[in-house]
Amino acid sequence: MIWPLFKKTLRQNWKLWIIFAAVLTMYMSIMISMFDPESIDAMLSMLDMMPKDLMEAMGFTAEITSLASYLASWLYGLLMLAFPMVYIIILANRLIAKMVDDTSFAFLLSTPNSRIKIVLTQAVYGLTSILLLFVYVFLLGLIMSASLFPGELDVNGFFRINLITTLVNATVFMICFFFSVMFNESRQAVGLGSAIPIGGLLFNMMGNSSEDLEIIKRLSIYGYYDPVDIANGSQMIWLVIAYLLVASALFGLSLILFKSRRLPL
Amino acid sequence: MIEVKDMTLTYSSGKGVFNLDFSLDKGGVTGYLGPNGAGKTTTIRALLGFMKPDSGTCLVNGMDTYTHAPEIQVNLGYIPGETAFFSEMTGAQFLDFMMEMRRCKDRKRRDQLLEMFELDLVGRIRKFSKGMKQKLGIVTAFMHDPEVYILDEPTSGLDPLMQTRFIELVHQEKQRGKTILMSSHIFEEVEKTCDNVIIIKSGRIVNKSDVASIKSSQRKGFSLVVKQPEKASDLFASAGFEVKRKTGNNLEVFISGDEVDAFVKIAATLEIQNLDIITQTLEDIFMQYYREGDEAR
Incomplete structure (x- = not known):
């Protein structure tokens, strides 16, 4: 870790974090305030009136029986994946590829710091900012639920859904970061780094919309769990391990790749 | 280092x-x-x-x-x-x-x-x-x-x-x-x-x-206006200098660094109306190397 570099990266990117935290705050507030324990049945019947495939594609599925599963369905099925994804794509590009593309990276390498340490620092910034984003979202959810619907939120279920969403976003970050490290041009890094998560999100929506297309979810990084099931307490230890392994492998690969790569600076 | x-x-x-x-x-x-x-x-x-x-x-x-x-x-x-x-x-x-x-x-x-x-x-x-x-x-x-x-x-x-x-x-x-x-x-x-x-x-x-040493290998050039350009050009050429005829009575003569004496002695036998030194810059020399590189390929 190189602290001066971490500070520089923070100074450059904290506004981006604030913007996305604000967007997520807005959605969290709207969704929680719209929750009505009295008329959850009424709301479910309203959902039934909507085209079923469309609603399922958006991630609004399954047994919504509590505040936690309601949030899992309405927020964590799509919005808590899509918005952080945009944040991740922008951030990952800024952390490495943009500086290699415009050659300002030469200034980092003209200091007595190894490539490995530089890449490590940038990756740690990215992962930390995602972790903090979800710590914030989790605490916001707890506080808002406690003030609007005291005692309604299953804290354990809500924690579980936040944990898995943090991990899947960390994995998406490592995918984007890997491409940021790999390419000389921002254009290519952002192209591939966004194609994979956006494609993943689309496949996940298609997979949710029909039983026949369920298999297509396996092609998606997002397609290996159902947020409502997770909130309702289904087994997720293997999933946690799998995401950790994939993210760590990409982390390691990024370091190895960048260490030996030719840099046209 | x-x-x-x-x-x-x-x-x-x-x-x-x-x-x-x-x-x-x-x-x-x-x-x-x-x-x-x-x-x-x-x-x-x-x-x-x-x-x-x-x-x-x-x-x-x-x-x-x-x-x-x-x-x-x-x-x-x-x-x-x-x-x-x-x-x-x-x-x-x-x-x-x-x-x-x-x-x-x-x-x-x-x-x-x-x-x-x-x-x-x-x-x-x-x-x-x-x-x-x-x-x-x-x-x-x-x-x-x-x-x-x-x-x-x-x-x-x-x-x-x-x-x-x-x-x-x-x-x-x-x-x-x-x-x-x-x-x-x-x-x-x-x-x-x-x-x-x-x-x-x-x-x-x-x-x-x-x-x-690049500078000392630099060639020197002189621009001369003489009464009898043909005679002058023959004299310089026979001494092994590079001579370029210009318009009218104007000549350009190029010599290497150690030939100044020979040049002056020949010039002394001529009726000279004007003499200017053509300064060859380091740039000219480098350009020469750039071109030589071309020929070597």
Whole structure:
């Protein structure tokens, strides 16, 4: 870790974090305030009136029986994946590829710091900012639920859904970061780094919309769990391990790749 | 201090540098010259460890530039050819950041340099002019007082006054025993600063020599207006000089450095109406090398 570099990266990117935290705050507030324990049945019947495939594609599925599963369905099925994804794509590009593309990276390498340490620092910034984003979202959810619907939120279920969403976003970050490290041009890094998560999100929506297309979810990084099931307490230890392994492998690969790569600076 | 041993670095396009071999001893300024696309920046990429050579090695202070880049950077000052800064920073933030990255606390040298180049650090680098950015690059490369400098077109974008300041700075550093490798397009600057030059053409070194001997090998030219141009031209030609007939009674005669005496003696037998010296600049000589490189291929 190189602290001066971490500070520089923070100074450059904290506004981006604030913007996305604000967007997520807005959605969290709207969704929680719209929750009505009295008329959850009424709301479910309203959902039934909507085209079923469309609603399922958006991630609004399954047994919504509590505040936690309601949030899992309405927020964590799509919005808590899509918005952080945009944040991740922008951030990952800024952390490495943009500086290699415009050659300002030469200034980092003209200091007595190894490539490995530089890449490590940038990756740690990215992962930390995602972790903090979800710590914030989790605490916001707890506080808002406690003030609007005291005692309604299953804290354990809500924690579980936040944990898995943090991990899947960390994995998406490592995918984007890997491409940021790999390419000389921002254009290519952002192209591939966004194609994979956006494609993943689309496949996940298609997979949710029909039983026949369920298999297509396996092609998606997002397609290996159902947020409502997770909130309702289904087994997720293997999933946690799998995401950790994939993210760590990409982390390691990024370091190895960048260490030996030719840099046209 | 800087050693390049049989180094080849090629790109997929087939361009690159081939079998470069040169070394710079401690102390002194070496100019690295060549036309665009000759491989100057590629050589510098290898010397900074940005790219690993396909074969051969580059050493700075005895350490391999690719495997020991961070250690070498402690004592190296570098000005990139294309100076793209972290444009979101202000000038002062940038220098502070670079000092922190270098774990360098002494601001004395930095302040001296800022004063020398009259650089005002206020405002975002994004808004800096080309010249201000170049000055910022110079301060960044010199502020930690390193032993070795690798400078890629260090004066591009500077006004003549600041170019002169830069030449002074290079002289000072040379006197303090620093080793400097500097690529340049400005022959006057090379003439004023460099002890040695390396000329590269299409990825290969075509000449290595010291500036003093290049200058002494410089040919001299005279433009003459004479009464009897035919007779004069025959006399000079028979002495082995290169003669060019111009309009009317005007002749141009070129001689090598040690033929001045013979030239003057022949000229004394002629009735001369006017005589001018044609000054051949170092640029002409370099252009000659650039062309020779072409023919050698």
